[in-house]
Amino acid sequence: MPIRSTARTPLAATAALGVAALALAGCVANAPAGATVLTVDITDTGCEVSANTAAAGAVTFSLTNNGTDVNEFEILADDQLRIVGEKENVTPGQTVDYTAQLDPGTYYTACKFQLVGAPIGLAEFTVTGEAVAGDENRQALEKEAVTNYVSYIRSQVGELLPQVQAFVDAYESGDDETARALFASTRVSYERIEPTAEAFGDLDPKIDYREVDALAEGLDWTGFHRIEKDLWVPAPDALNSDGTSAWLDWQPSTPEQRTEFGDQLVADVQQLFDLVSASDFTVSLSDISNGAIGLLDEVATGKISGEEDWWSHTDLTDFAANVDGASVAFGNVKKIASETDEGKALVAEIEKQFTALKAELAKYGSIESGFTPYDQVTDAQRKQLSDAVNALAEPLSQLTSTVLGV
Amino acid sequence: MPEPVPPAPGSSADDPGRGISRRGLLGLAAAGGVGAVAGIAAGAAVVGAGRPESGSGAAARYDFYGPHQAGITTPAQDRLHFAAFDLAAGATRDELASLLADWTDAAARMTQGLEVGETGAVGGSPYAPPQDTGEALGLPASGLTITFGFGPSLFETADGVDRFGIADRRPPALQALPRFTGDALVPERSGGDLCVQACADDPQVAVHAIRNLSRIAFGRASLRWSQLGFGRTSSTSTSQVTPRNLFGFKDGTANLKAEERSAVDEHVWVSDADGPAWMVGGSYLVARRIRMIIESWDRVQLSEQEDLVGRTKGEGGPMSGGAEFTALNLSATAADGSPAIARNAHVRLAHPDLNDGIRLLRRGYNFVDGNDALGRLDAGLFFLSFQKDPARFVTVQRSLARDGLNEYLKHVGSAVFAIPPGAAEGGSIGDGLFA
Known part of the structure; x- marks a missing residue:
């Protein structure tokens, strides 16, 4: 069924909000000192994280694709739908670090073989402790949301x-x-x-x-x-x-x-x-x-x-x-x-x-x-x-x- | 075009040969030939207060007879009772003709503020039920107009039966409407052999008209569906203030107005060139019961509401700039380069420039018929438009297929009627059908 479209076109008005399309807010390029570091073993049919819990703050996932084709690592909210962080295009044989800034709560980790289809290896992941006051200003929050x-x-x-x-x-x-x-x-x-x-x-x-x-x-x-x-x-x-x-x-x-x-x-x-x-x-x-x-x-x-x-x-x-x-x-x-x-x-x-x-x-x-x-x-x-x-x-x-x- | 009858002594309202004046009977008017004047003046003083527009209010009275039926270019009254009738199974050609004659007579009386029948509501035998149902006793004409029409099924049933020997009189333009976006038609709220549009400035007067015409029809025709409208949504005269529909927007700003005589001739009345001969001076009416999903609409941001309509909500000026009656600038652009009047804005898609120059004379009414099973108001617009060919409505309605407002609209009832010309004094509505 058609739904309203006038003021609601996804392609409009991003510039006005100063949102850069591909910036990965909430994550930083390199693992900061003191961050938790976990490893993720990615295969075509699995997504093994070395621990199912971490302390709130910057959490680094060291991703290794041991499979046969391109894969993706996702962190989902407790509804198992909303993505709070992801790393796409991890190629076979590649190891890459991905760091997410996580507040306390329940999450799910998963991988996505060939970047399509249902999440694979969906597993609960708990973040404990106190929320770490990040350096997230308004603009960073907007980028993260988008x-x-x-x-x-x-x-x-x-x-x-x-x-x-x-x-x-x-x-x-x-x-x-x-x-x-x-x-x-x-x-x-x-x-x-x-x-x-x-x-x-x-x-x-x-x-x-x-x-x-x-x-x-x-x-x-x-x-x-x-x-x-x-x-x-x-x-x-x-x-x-x-x-x-x-x-x-x-x-x-x-x-x-x-x-x-x-x-x-x-x-x-x-x-x-x-x-x-x-x-x-x-x-x-x-x-x-x-x-x-x-x-x-x-x-x-x-x-x-x-x-x-x-x-x-x-x-x-x-x-x-x-x-x-x-x-x-x-x-x-x-x-x-x-x-x-x-x-x-x-x-x-x-x-x-x-x-x-x-x-x-x-x-x-x-x-x-x-x-x-x-x-x-x-x-x-x-x-x-x-x-x-x-x-x-x-x-x-x-x-x-x-x-x-x- | 019917004009307001000047409140002069000797007008039909107090002509004893024509029937009983509802107001005169109750002694509201002074004695003698000036009764009508006094009564009308009193009505104007009471009901007309606060109504700057002339020719409206309780005092207005419109001729029933004339080259065109009243209730089309007549300044839109505030209230509506609309009814569609089906002829009784087995009704004959003579019964149809006699019904139209009886309706004509009753309508001619009621529009002049008179009671139905020679003896009215209380002047007859105490052992017989009154001829007039009585609820309009003491009320003035209230600008009542009664407009009659003929549906396609009157000429030929869906099975192709010509019940009244008039199939050859069917105007080629009178065809069932095609399917449109947003149709959710309920058969029981659609179609009909005959229609009666009763408009008045007093709801009781409009209801009295439909009630009495329905009573007169028993045995020959019966109600198929009917609709009350509590507030006009269009102006049909430049003397009227533009009213608002239930979306909260002014509606009918750019409507055809009675004062635009040549435009009315061009767009509304059937001409000799259009034919058939018996329809010359008539028109075609499209009626659509349009449910508004107002609960969802009320959650829409103001700026989006205005973009969808194409006008500001307060003043009613076009989104391309200016005041209410400023012409639309369809090519104007907003600061970001997009069209100032959005591509799916209602006013753009309905504009004559996008519709072969077509203009409809709209005469719709707001309605609220209680609520539905989900606890939502059963509210909307009872759309009425008059045009010289229903195909003109089809063109505009198809253009509205991409109307952004459609998300909040459902068309639940639909009907089209041929509106014959007005009757001459001594004649009946639809004489031409049988000539």
């Missing part, structure tokens, strides 16, 4: 690529049962970063438009939802979300059309990957905070009503992925928002409401195990979900002005 959010976007699209390929393989080969089982989970990474995809103009319409949007705009209907309708063929008397007959100008795809639509989706996701992987790809600070509320609005308008996944009823998985994405975006700018007492209060309220919303969602399942089909969620239950979204969206909509201090 750098980490860009890493997160790349990481999610990197996970999306092989998932879409597997989903499309099943669809094109006529293995509808497998394709149906993969539909919801395949969309998760996309739904987490949808405002970014949306900013690339014609990509989101190709990947994620619903039939009614595409037809109304005179576009060829392609992407996830075209495939969805083939996998969940509507009853003869079923209606589209715009009230027209589901069979108006629609027939199940032939095998040839399946190949066409499947290959197109893979190509479009590949293009998205190429775009976010480009060295000049970046986002602005306000793009991040606006992305958080944009994702919540996406929930409020598309998912709560059940219009997004009209045939599969897997809306709650998209819902949870949108909430994940909003939560990560918020996490990236939380420190900046907390610079004033007013900001601290706002952050506390947002965190409280995120917790409440996630608890409400958890009543219906999880991304890993699947959710109750949305057509089995009653109006009263939908209202509770909607109330929780509104309770979060109100304070979250104040985030950008707090982060920007205007």
Whole structure:
């Protein structure tokens, strides 16, 4: 579904904030004296860190790639999604030091073989002690937020690529049962970063438009939802979300059309990957905070009503992925928002409401195990979900002005 | 075009041959031929207070008969009750004609502040129910206009049945609307064989009109859907202040105004060249019930709201600079080189320059119909536009496919109607259908 785009284009306004795209804030080039030094044994299938704990402050990871192809080391927040530090492009045989400035808390370490796909060797990593007052000024915090959010976007699209390929393989080969089982989970990474995809103009319409949007705009209907309708063929008397007959100008795809639509989706996701992987790809600070509320609005308008996944009823998985994405975006700018007492209060309220919303969602399942089909969620239950979204969206909509201090 | 009737003695309101004046009956007016004058003056003094625009307020009264139907270029009244009707199963051509004649008669009375029927609300037999339902007793005409229209299904059902022998009269322009971005149409809120638009400055007067017309129709036609509007969102006269829609923005600044006579002729009325002959002087009405997701909208930053609309929220001036009525400068750029009026701004995409010069006469109303099951206000804009060809609306609405506001809009109801010309005194609305 389309989401707001006017003031929310990731490519805009970075210069005004003085954010350098590729600076790695929060980490320093060389290991400072007295820093904890850990080793990381990277292989194609593993990511062994020499210890699972460290003292707060500068932590240096000495990375060695003992595998056969390029790899990446990531430090994730306790949500296992938000990236707080990463070192990309560690080539086979290379040993390189990477230093991260870590506050006390729970983290996860992981590697990413060939820089795409799911994290490998995900392991809990605890940082203890007192937060070390760093030399992080406002500008450094902004750079850190942007750098980490860009890493997160790349990481999610990197996970999306092989998932879409597997989903499309099943669809094109006529293995509808497998394709149906993969539909919801395949969309998760996309739904987490949808405002970014949306900013690339014609990509989101190709990947994620619903039939009614595409037809109304005179576009060829392609992407996830075209495939969805083939996998969940509507009853003869079923209606589209715009009230027209589901069979108006629609027939199940032939095998040839399946190949066409499947290959197109893979190509479009590949293009998205190429775009976010480009060295000049970046986002602005306000793009991040606006992305958080944009994702919540996406929930409020598309998912709560059940219009997004009209045939599969897997809306709650998209819902949870949108909430994940909003939560990560918020996490990236939380420190900046907390610079004033007013900001601290706002952050506390947002965190409280995120917790409440996630608890409400958890009543219906999880991304890993699947959710109750949305057509089995009653109006009263939908209202509770909607109330929780509104309770979060109100304070979250104040985030950008707090982060920007205007 | 219907003009406000000057409050002069001897006007139809106190002509005893035409029916009972609601105000005269209750003794609110002074005795004799000046009754109407006194009554109207009192209404103006009470209800008209604080309303600088002329021709509006409780005192206004508009002719029903004339070359065009009233309620189109008439200065938009504050309240609306709109209704779509379906003819009864098995209704005959004669019944359709008689219904239109009865409606014409009742509408001609009510728009003049008269009761329905010769004996009205309380003048008839104590053993019979009153002819008029009575809730407008004591109320002036309140600027009431009643405008009738014919839907495509009146001429031919979806199955191709010509129930009333009028399929050959169907104007070629009267076609069902295509699908648009944001459509979430509910069949029960869409379409209809007939429509009645009742506008007034008093909601009770507008509701009284629809209620009585519905009652008159029983057995021949019944309500399919109806809609109340509590506040106008457009100005149709330069004498009116631009109102605000539920997004909080002024709406209808650049609307077609009655004073632009040649533009109204060019864009609104069906001409001889357009045809068919029985529609000359008429128009076409598009009605869209547009739900606004106002809870999400209210969380949007001010600057983004203004970018999406293309106007400032306070004054209503274009984002390219100037005051409310300053013309848009679509090529103006902002400091960073981007268009001052964003590419997806509503005012840009709706502008005549991007739509073959097309202008619609909009006459929409704000509505709030309680709340939905999710605890959100069921609120929005009941969009009404008049144009000489529905295809003109289609052009503009397609241009709006990329409107940034779409994220906050859902079109839940849709209908199109042919609006025949006005009736001549002694004739009926839609005479041309049967001639």
